[in-house]
Amino acid sequence: MSAEAHAFSLVSPVVLLAAAVIAVPIFKKIGLGSVLGYLIAGLIIGPFGFAFFSDPEAIIHVAELGVVMYLFIIGLEMQPSHLWNLRREIFGLGSLQICLAAFGLTGVGLMFGFSWQVSFIGGAGFVLTSTAIVMQLLGDRGDISQPRGQKIVAILLFEDLLIVPLLALVAFMSPIQVVETTADRFKDIGTALVAVAGLIAAGYWLLNPLFRLLAAAKAREVMTAAALLVVLGAALLMQVSGLSMAMGAFLAGVLLSESTFRHQIEADIEPFRGILLGLFFLGVGMSLNLAVVQQNWQLIVSGVVALMLMKSLMIYIVARLTKSNHYDALDRALIMAQGGEFAFVLFAAAASAKVIDATVQSNMTAIVVLSMVLTPILSIAFKRFTVNKDEQSLDGVTVADGLSGSVLVIGFGRFGQVTSQLLLARGVDVTIIDTDINMIQSAEKFGFKIYYGDGTRLDILHASGAETAEAIVVCVDDKDATNKIVDLVQHEFPLSKLLVRAYDREHGLHLVKQNVDFIMRETFESAMRFGEAVLTELGVDERDVAEISDNIRERDRVRFETEVAADDVYAGVGMQYTQRKPRPTAPLVQPQQDAKILNDTSTTTQND
Known part of the structure; x- marks a missing residue:
């Protein structure tokens, strides 16, 4: 009996790995990218496909660690001085885009006949772009270190910070009104600030000595364990203080960005990041409830189109106002046109607070998931059928590959x-x-x-x-x-x-x-x-x-x-x-x- 239980417990990871190993190479081979491969594979093996899994949300919760690790690796690439140079993009460009997009998306909800509360929750959730999908697409294209990629990263960082005040707004909008005193609010804010300060202090005074000590011990597996401990510990600290796990991991990465162990840590984390991020995309594909889509397909399909168009339009306007050229503005508008993983958190909190009902939550979730599935397709089509006039053609130029020389x-x-x-x-x-x-x-x-x-x-x-x-x-x-x-x-x-x-x-x-x-x-x-x-x-x-x-x-x-x-x-x-x-x-x-x-x-x- 014990042997059967152990054998059965291996079915889930084997199916997940098999789905990824089969789907991703096929989709990359036909030019549709790895993200879409994961999403479609998740849909096929999920509860609305072959039903190998019945609870995709449990997988998503575990796989969110992939997003956390991705933000940590991005943080390793951003030294404090570089991050300071991006302050205008993070707070200026980020806040302008979010405010305009939230206003437009709320208007879409009102046009569909929903109350202002439901419209605002739907718009606010959709304005939170999927960090996982956008970062993966930027990474596949090699654009993360480019100026246009850096602006998108800055906006994503600001959106990660936004989840905290949005959850607070949900509590204020709740008809069941759990009254929170001013002292309690100040206590929550103080806790968050102390957590951030504690993380910065630990990163500044403890992390480098810790890795020096472990390096001297010459135990590679312990170095890997320490790297995981730093990422997960920072994420946990931010989570218990009411902030974003991804933001905690990002801050930890920034604090280690000038460490002599930076590249070693990145190499240790990269395999876990890749596997968990792929698992996250599989989970998103599984969570697409085809029964809900079938029952309300007109509302969901029209909602996906309207929200993605409105968000793209607002992003394009902001990009052009901030001096981006037409091509970069259009590229940013399409790659950030979807809702994101934080929308699920916001919708769940709103449903618990009775701001929206279960049917609305299901419909909104389906809209966000469909937008996430469509984004890689739009990005690939945009790259394939448009020409960047501001970017020089590589025709006749040999790209470095497999070279050698003294x-x-x-x-x-x-x-x-x-x-x-x-x-x-x-x-x-x-x-x-x-x-x-x-x-x-x-x-x-x-x-x-x-x-x-x-x-x-x-x-x-x-x-x-x-x-x-x-x-x-x-x-x-x-x-x-x-x-x-x-x-x-x-x-x-x-x-x-x-x-x-x-x-x-x-x-x-x-x-x-x-x-x-x-x-x-x-x-x-x-x-x-x-x-x-x-x-x-x-x-x-x-x-x-x-x-x-x-x-x-x-x-x-x-x-x-x-x-x-x-x-x-x-x-x-x-x-x-x-x-x-x-x-x-x-x-x-x-x-x-x-x-x-x-x-x-x-x-x-x-x-x-």
Whole structure:
């Protein structure tokens, strides 16, 4: 009997895994994406298909941990400074979109003849976009790190915060009025604030020492357990304080975003995240009640169309008002047109508070689930049948994939072009990647083979042969992108030599802290050579010019190393510029002018 029970208990996970393994590759093969594959598979094996499961809500509750882990991984990619830079998008763009969309969606409910309470609950639930579906679609397209993707992520973060005041509004609207005193409300707010402060404090003072201690123990499985503990513990803390689990996981990720263990933690969490998120989509597919849809199909179908159209229209208007181009605005409108998983929470709370009845809850739930199923289809159709006029075509451009070479050069601008010419002239096996399509096409006319690839993405670095490269040369004209590439290379390809173009002195100091092998400040050496030419044209003897240059270089080198040593991070890394050997001293032709040059150099602190 015991053996039979154990055998039976394996039926559910085997069916779930089989559904995913069969459906997802098929849907991806025909170009419909993994999300739609999960949703349709869930519908087939659910209570309204082959009925392998009778309680899809139980699966969804467990699988919501996939959404939680996804937000944690997104948090790992967002350092506090980057998150601060997104504050306008999170609170400005997010609040504007939500207010306009909620107003329009409530109006749709009123037009259907519902009371203002039911219309507001339906509109407020539908305005909460599905974080799981949108993030998966952005991830499949590689848009999360792009500007348009970052704006969508910012709006999703604000929507996660919105569930708390919406649940409070449901309590106020309840006809059974559970009266809450002002003191109780302040207590709830205080509890939430203390929980957030406690999480931030723990992340700042405890997490890094914890992972250092576990890393020293050299127990990989314990590191994985600790990573899961951090994610689930943060989510639980936010949940018991009345906030969103996903928000707690996101904050934990942000706090660990600058940790030296960031990539290890991400690698440990990724398999759990992927499996649970797939399980979530399966659960959503199962929860589509076909009996309810059949009984009220006219209301549900018209409701899906009306709500998705209205929400898309409001999102498009907001996007255009905030200076997004037509293509990006339309893309955002379609990808965020659905209701989300938090709508189920809101509808359940409203039904418990008697604001809506069970029939309305079932209809609203069916509308949200159908909108979630339709979104991947709309997104795929939009990408297939529209052309982004603001985005260059990749026709005729080779995308980096399966490459190898002794040296990987990232960035083929003015700096990268000169650097690569020396390597190619020596016969070095060089792989070059860049994202400027016009430049790639122009370079090919002159015999250069440049591959299209974004060096800030780990998958592109792998595809470009970073694993086997003896040296990785970063020539990108963007400090943030350079820093991200350096971070990825240091953690993922530590055996490769890393040579980096620094934007200015401050950036050079930052790169020294990263322990790169060689740093070249992009304008310093060329400016020195230019200054030497000016002195030569003025008739200064070549030996005197060389002496002045050597003195300036030496003063700059000493000051640079002093500034680095002040941060206690100097570790004898390569010189930040090419240094000549000092020549014998000689009297200067223009001592006063030369003294002025040296003094001016000593005051330069930030830019070259």
